Amino acid sequence: QKEVEQDPGPLSVPEGAIVSLNCTYSNSAFQYFMWYRQYSRKGPELLMYTYSSGNKEDGRFTAQVDKSSKYISLFIRDSQPSDSATYLCAMSVDTGNQFYFGTGTSLTVIP
């Protein structure tokens, strides 16, 4: 079983839609949760960083962590064509430990 599971998609939505991206994980010791955005042929860029459970909001992006269900989500409100990218979740036990990535979900926002 992989440490982190992520539906690869692809996901296609109309502009303005609310997008929900999700990851599940098996290691209950994970405490740090990250979302990265990766445009085609570019390196991943850090979008959201959360510690433990709860929600974190940054503009149109909201990250949620449900440790009891071992489930994390990224919501994108008012999606834009510029949001079209692959979204990767990642998580780690501690700041000094490696983190494990999901395989990524490909998102296309149609104008």
Add this chain to the structure above:
Amino acid sequence: NAGVTQTPKFQVLKTGQSMTLQCAQDMNHEYMSWYRQDPGMGLRLIHYSVGAGITDQGEVPNGYNVSRSTTEDFPLRLLSAAPSQTSVYFCASGRALNEQFFGPGTRLTVL
């Protein structure tokens, strides 16, 4: 700030050849790491460093060597290239192993 830079952008090798992928950062980050990204596998950690003179293995270290003589540079050496090492390689740096900024990547093909 140039951030994280990687050279070369593209490389084609023959089986058995050796080469070094270069990585440099100008953000004075202690943590640096190398990942490979393969379709359906996500990003996997090869080696990482928590400071000059200190390196450790990640998830997939076989066939690769690293050294860290300065804070800025973290080269990745392929000892004897194999077709299984065909991949996109990303270098990253950060203040912690789970807060990483990625470079633009090197696309490597081994024939």
